[in-house]
Amino acid sequence: MTMHFLWSRPDMSDDRKSAVALSSVFASAAMTVMKLAVGLMTGSLGVLSEAAHSLLDMGAAILTWFAVRIGDQPADERHPYGHGKVESVSALIETGLLFVTAAWIVKEAVTRLMAPAVEVETTWWSVGVIVASIIIDIGRSRALSKVAKETGSQALEADALHFSSDILSSTAVLIGLGLVWLGWPKGDAVAALGVAAFVVLAGWRLGSRTIDVLVDAAPQGIAERVEEVAAKVPGVARVDAVRARPAGPTVFAEVVVKVGRTMHLEQVEALRRAVIERLKSDLPEVQPMVIAEPLTLDDESITETVRGLAATRGLAVHHVGVAAMDGHPHVSFDLEVDESLTIAAAHAIATTLEDELKAELGAEVTIDSHIDPRRKEVFTDAQPAGHRQAEIRAALAGLADGLVDKVHHLEVQEREDGLYVSFHCLFPDDVPIGQAHQATARLEHRLRDTVPGIARVVVHAEPISEGA
Known part of the structure; x- marks a missing residue:
């Protein structure tokens, strides 16, 4: 008796995700233009590296916008688990772009540090554009993080991480401009290295989590939480196994529960539905598939064992009796078989059932079975x-x-x-x-x-x- 049930992924379409992603595109574009203009006018590598970082953020924001729109599409025939991993692919591309940008910044910074002389101009507008970008980054990071938490969007979470890392890298650029103003021109290149470090750190964090999703690594602790919730449902003898895989904001979990083998199919179905409903209630991000398997319970009576073992083999028994003979249990029952069977075939079925009962109840048990012919036709003229x-x-x-x-x-x-x-x-x-x-x-x-x-x-x- 093994039963399965799979819930389809609900429609997670949310206009807020698309709106906040699109606003990030415009914010990144504005900051890219401002930083590029100031960087070219002042010759500051720190500001130019920030312009490159913002250009990367704009590309990442565009990817995020497309990803959340595609990822929110419902499951279909070719994508039974939905399109949530599109967001993970988008995040992986962003990770690669982060490392490419960091490599370019490091190369330019080392070149300037090795040069005998570097001309960098510190102006009020170079400082002003960095301060403005910090303020914008703070607002975008908070907005993206809020919607990411509410919707479970990995793409928006990656975008929020980009903007939060920009706050730190912009601060490093400010420090570099301050060092230039104090008379150390190469301080700008040192600040650019700091920007590169923040970019690499952001890419490492994002890449690690994205790869975990793409290789179906179960979210930390989710299996234990699913097992704990399922085990609390009355009728579940134990939870045998939990396998979880993420797909965008949804975690698909396969749960194997053990139930008493004497339960009727209707009871098993009701129990599985109860487990599913409890999991969906306590863990909204989980979409469970519950598999119920039979188990011999410690308090199962001999009569229940006889009926259960016969039922699992497609046999029907009645008039089950249990008595004590010479200190050992004696079991008797009527076994129903097709009336068209020969006596040899019917006796073989009865003998097999008796042997299996002795193996489960113990060799000291004695068994008597009576074979009852069961008519094929229930209704006759x-x-x-x-x-x-x-x-x-x-x-x-x-x-x-x-x-x-x-x-x-x-x-x-x-x-x-x-x-x-x-x-x-x-x-x-x-x-x-x-x-x-x-x-x-x-x-x-x-x-x-x-x-x-x-x-x-x-x-x-x-x-x-x-x-x-």
Whole structure:
């Protein structure tokens, strides 16, 4: 009994993600133009490196804008897990651009440091444009971080990281301009190296997390949280395994839970749905697929073991009895098999089931099984047999004496395999069901011995308070 259920990824489309990403494009473009103009006028490598950094940020912001628009598209036939990893691909491209930019800045800085003389001019507008960029970076970083947290967008998170690193690198440029103003021109190149260091650090952080997503590395601690939540659902014996993989803001989790093997399929289905609903409620970012597998529970009775083991093999048993013989358990049951089977085939099925029960219950258990043929056809042709009804009614009048209080609703049909007889009988309301069953069974046997040609007898026992 293994059951599966997969929830489709919900539509995560959010206009805020697209709007905040587009605003970052315009902000990056404005800062790129300002820094480039001032850098060319002053000859400051620090400012020019910041212009290159802002140009990179603009390209990254454009990538982010496209990524969030594509990533929010719902799952389809070719992308059953959605398009969330488009954001991760975008972030990976941004990571590569960060390292390329850092390499260029380092090369130019080393060249200037090795040069005998460097001319750098410190002006009020060079300082002003850096201060303005810091203020813009602070605003963009906060806006992007807020929407990234609310929507779980990795692309927006990467963009926010870019802007936050720009704040630190711009501060390093200010320090470099200050060193130039104090009379050390090469301080600008040193500041550019500081910018490169911040760029490399931002790229390393972003790249590590992006690669984790692309190689399906489970988010830290998510498996433990899923296991903890699923284990709290009543009916779950234990959580056997949890496998999680991220796809954009969504984490797809495959959860294997163990349930009592005596549970009906409807109960198992209800339990799986309960686990899914609890996970979605407690961990909204998780989209679970729950697999339920049977487990022998410690408190499972011998009767439940017999029924459960038979059911898992597609067999039906009834009249399961358990008794103690010479200090050891003795099990008996009726095994239903197809009536078309030969005695050899039916006996082989019974023997296999008995051997499996002994392996599970212990070798000291003794087992008796009775093979019952099960008809293929449930319904057959039937005609009223009114001419036999008076005969059977008269027989029941004498046979029921001392067993049941009253026989009524008698019906007799002529079927292809013989007579079908059904009737109702009354018992006092407080009679135990076991006693009533014994009485109806004895009445059925008496009727079969008295009236020839009976193929089937159905006796419906009911309390006097409900009977006619």
